[in-house]
Amino acid sequence: xxxxxxxWRKLLxxxxxxxxxxxxxxxxxxxxxxxxxxxLRISTIPQGETGDKVWAQAAEIFKSKNPGWDVQFVIQDDDxxxxxxxxxxxxxxxxxxxYYEWAxxxxxxxxxxxxxxxxxxxxxxxxxxxxxxxxxxxAGSVNGKIVLLPTGQDVTNVIWYDTEVFAKYGLKPPTxxxxxxxxxxxxxxxxxxxxxxxxxxxxxxxxxxxxxxxRIIGEKMYHEIMTLQTPMNSPELVDAMKIVTDLKKNGYIxxxxxxxxxxxxxxxxxxxxxxxxxxGSWIVGTQKDEAPAKKMDFFxxxxxxxxxxxxSSVIGVTVxxxxxxxxxxxxxxxxxxEGFFSDEITAAWQxxxxxxxxxxxxxxxxxxxxxxxGKLIRSGAPIVAPPDTGYQLKIADALNLATSQVIxxxxxPKDALDEAQAKIGKS
Amino acid sequence: xxxxxxWTPLLLVGPALAIFCLVVFLPLLGxxxxxxxxxxxxxxxxxxxxxxxxxxxxxxxxxxxxxxxGIYIAATLILEVLVGLVxxxxxxxxxxxxxxxxxxFVPVMLPMVVVSVLWxxxxxxxxxxxxxxxxxxxxxxFSQVWLGDTRTALLAICFVSGxxxxxxxxxxxxxxxxxxPRDIIESAALDGATEKILFWRIKxxxxxxxxxxxxxxxxxxxxxxxxxxxxxxxxGPYYTTEVPTTYMVRSVFRDQEIGYGSALxxxxxxxxxxxxxxxxxxxxxxxxxxxx
Numbered sequence: 001x002x003x004x005x006x007x008w009r010k011l012l013x014x015x016x017x018x019x020x021x022x023x024x025x026x027x028x029x030x031x032x033x034x035x036x037x038x039x040l041r042i043s044t045i046p047q048g049e050t051g052d053k054v055w056a057q058a059a060e061i062f063k064s065k066n067p068g069w070d071v072q073f074v075i076q077d078d079d080x081x082x083x084x085x086x087x088x089x090x091x092x093x094x095x096x097x098x099y100y101e102w103a104x105x106x107x108x109x110x111x112x113x114x115x116x117x118x119x120x121x122x123x124x125x126x127x128x129x130x131x132x133x134x135x136x137x138x139a140g141s142v143n144g145k146i147v148l149l150p151t152g153q154d155v156t157n158v159i160w161y162d163t164e165v166f167a168k169y170g171l172k173p174p175t176x177x178x179x180x181x182x183x184x185x186x187x188x189x190x191x192x193x194x195x196x197x198x199x200x201x202x203x204x205x206x207x208x209x210x211x212x213x214x215r216i217i218g219e220k221m222y223h224e225i226m227t228l229q230t231p232m233n234s235p236e237l238v239d240a241m242k243i244v245t246d247l248k249k250n251g252y253i254x255x256x257x258x259x260x261x262x263x264x265x266x267x268x269x270x271x272x273x274x275x276x277x278x279x280g281s282w283i284v285g286t287q288k289d290e291a292p293a294k295k296m297d298f299f300x301x302x303x304x305x306x307x308x309x310x311x312s313s314v315i316g317v318t319v320x321x322x323x324x325x326x327x328x329x330x331x332x333x334x335x336x337x338e339g340f341f342s343d344e345i346t347a348a349w350q351x352x353x354x355x356x357x358x359x360x361x362x363x364x365x366x367x368x369x370x371x372x373x374g375k376l377i378r379s380g381a382p383i384v385a386p387p388d389t390g391y392q393l394k395i396a397d398a399l400n401l402a403t404s405q406v407i408x409x410x411x412x413p414k415d416a417l418d419e420a421q422a423k424i425g426k427s
Numbered sequence: 428x429x430x431x432x433x434w435t436p437l438l439l440v441g442p443a444l445a446i447f448c449l450v451v452f453l454p455l456l457g458x459x460x461x462x463x464x465x466x467x468x469x470x471x472x473x474x475x476x477x478x479x480x481x482x483x484x485x486x487x488x489x490x491x492x493x494x495x496x497g498i499y500i501a502a503t504l505i506l507e508v509l510v511g512l513v514x515x516x517x518x519x520x521x522x523x524x525x526x527x528x529x530x531x532f533v534p535v536m537l538p539m540v541v542v543s544v545l546w547x548x549x550x551x552x553x554x555x556x557x558x559x560x561x562x563x564x565x566x567x568x569f570s571q572v573w574l575g576d577t578r579t580a581l582l583a584i585c586f587v588s589g590x591x592x593x594x595x596x597x598x599x600x601x602x603x604x605x606x607x608p609r610d611i612i613e614s615a616a617l618d619g620a621t622e623k624i625l626f627w628r629i630k631x632x633x634x635x636x637x638x639x640x641x642x643x644x645x646x647x648x649x650x651x652x653x654x655x656x657x658x659x660x661x662x663g664p665y666y667t668t669e670v671p672t673t674y675m676v677r678s679v680f681r682d683q684e685i686g687y688g689s690a691l692x693x694x695x696x697x698x699x700x701x702x703x704x705x706x707x708x709x710x711x712x713x714x715x716x717x718x719x
Contacts, residue, residue, distance in 0.1 A: 083680065083681045084676075084680040084681060087468060087469075087680065087683060088680065090469075091468055091469070112470075113469035113470060114469075115469070200575075200660075200661065200663065201661065254553070255552065255572055256551075256552035256553050256572050256575060257575070258572075258575045258663065258664050259552060259572050259573070259574045259575020259576075259580075259660075259663075259664065260551065260552070260553070260575075264551065264553070267554075268553055273553065393681060393682065393683075394681075394682045397681075397682075401665065404663075404664070404665070405665055408575070408664065408665075410577060410664075410665060411665075423488075
């Protein structure tokens with residue numbers, strides 16, 4: 001055996017020995033990560049400047065009742081949080097005790113993986129039982145077990161419009177899709193882009209058009225497609241998607257749609273570069289922070305003639321907080337929420353522009369737009385789940401990508417949906 | 428001097444080996460292990476054999492990501508390495524160029540995420556600097572959705588990469604050029620060689636090893652490129668700027684397919700290793716030529 005070969009064998013042996021020595025070390029460090037400290041860790045998405053102050057206020061209430069305890073917040077951009085951020089935090093060494101979530105398939109998965117504590121008994125034996133109407137827990141339950149404490153019911157897409165622009169051109173909120181197209185034509189002729197969307201992350205147009213598709217193909221078929229019971233490239237959805245082609249063909253959506261982020265889309269609307277903004281109820285808080293002088297109102301997607309869906313449906317989701325099922329601080333988390341949902345903090349949230357769902361808040365809404373949004377989502381009309389929060393992300397991504405391809409005109413609805421089906425069918 | 432004990436060499440290399448095992452070898456073994464499973468990161472992994480690898484080599488997006496990274500590498504070899512080389516040549520043949528060197532090196536010192544956000548603003552189709560200038564000059568038709576158009580998105584990223592790293596390669600080439608003995612340059616100049624001939628026929632061949640290392644850095648760095656793509660376009664539009672690393676991250680973290688993402692990671696690692704080996708082999712074959 002020559003010398004280089006001997007060296008190679010020695011090196012391999014050394015690596016093996018060192019690996020064997022290191023394995024127990026790394027295992028030891030993992031088992032030691034369990035936290036029994038007096039810190040309540042909360043992961044959430046940004047709440048805006050004024051929202052952060054309300055959070056701090058809630059934390060102070062908890063700390064004053066629990067001397068020696070601290071509340072730590074991990075705040076991540078909502079796109080990052082929804083996709084990469086939260087799963088990483090949950091499997092990290094300091095997982096959150098409480099975390100923000102969207103009702104739907106997400107909480108079902110969290111519950112299945114053991115990351116969502118079942119709260120029925122805890123709620124019944126705490127002040128929380130008296131703060132909520134039991135009906136608000138339905139959307140945040142999995143098989144009858146409450147896993148999400150609701151902070152709001154987000155309408156994830158309506159059409160916001162600039163009331164001054166509408167008044168200037170004598171336009172009224174449409175009641176049918178044809179009326180909406182007539183408004184778009186009038187605005188376009190006046191040199192105003194009808195819609196602005198920031199669809200870089202795909203969910204903005206994804207939410208908007210998912211609702212439109214539902215109106216056309218019906219809620220049942222939409223649900224079947226999103227749960228893989230019906231192919232995504234079904235002729236019904238291909239036909240429904242042609243509505244996007246028409247908007248694109250007529251230049252009714254900003255050309256930059258797929259290259260700018262959601263907040264850049266808001267900016268276009270706030271700066272008057274577009275007359276309408278299809279987005280969710282959270283824009284009320286954003287508008288208060290960023291464009292307080294902007295005068296806006298909204299209308300739901302108008303009725304589409306011949307559509308198989310309920311033409312008064314609303315796309316929305318219940319949002320709130322889940323207590324980590326693997327946390328050793330579940331009781332403390334419940335104590336935190338007793339303060340968080342108190343009348344004092346509820347009033348602070350309302351002042352900030354949010355629309356909490358506690359009994360007190362439901363009785364008295366402060367912001368007229370929030371009142372109107374609340375009426376819309378509680379109108380009794382069917383509530384459609386958004387693709388990204390209501391269903392598996394991979395399926396949502398496939399549909400949303402297809403929609404964005406049609407918006408840009410790089411693919412026909414059929415080609416885009418064939419590709420989407422191939423993608424989800426393969427994985 | 429001979430070591431006093433046969434264990435001495437092992438003790439000396441031990442700490443380095445331990446760190447290597449902890450941060451490279453173990454994760455690699457773990458990734459190989461995960462790559463033959465189906466796992467969403469929460470439940471129990473199930474054995475998948477080579478299914479993930481088969482899926483990867485037939486995945487059109489993964490294949491496209493290699494095509495994209497190939498274009499990116501080809502473009503950055505020009506925009507980073509060649510531009511860096513030419514800049515080094517221009518600056519090394521002139522006096523009082525410190526200010527230019529600093530200016531060209533500043534982008535290298537900026538965090539890549541900052542660079543990405545900055546350039547996203549510059550490329551913004553509605554409020555961005557480039558389109559504003561184009562419109563100001565009356566070229567409305569030339570304004571573009573730079574990062575949202577399949578024809579321009581990848582090239583726009585390549586340009587930013589060139590803007591950042593040409594300064595890095597400028598520094599490397601400048602160091603190489605300064606090692607060339609002055610008498611050779613003066614002799615050539617006395618023989619009538621122009622600046623251009625001096626640079627391309629004498630200086631560049633004499634720093635061949637620097638050129639090769641720079642090209643290797645550019646190629647392997649290109650395959651591992653992530654931050655610019657992730658922040659500027661997120662792989663879009665429609666996978667036009669998807670590269671293996673962004674697709675890997677998408678699979679692991681967004682789609683929660685840890686097994687499939689691990690298989691992609693192994694394939695990317697093998698590609699980088701292969702490129703490195705080919706380059707090393709090529710370098711060995713040309714080791715006998717004259718250089719400094």
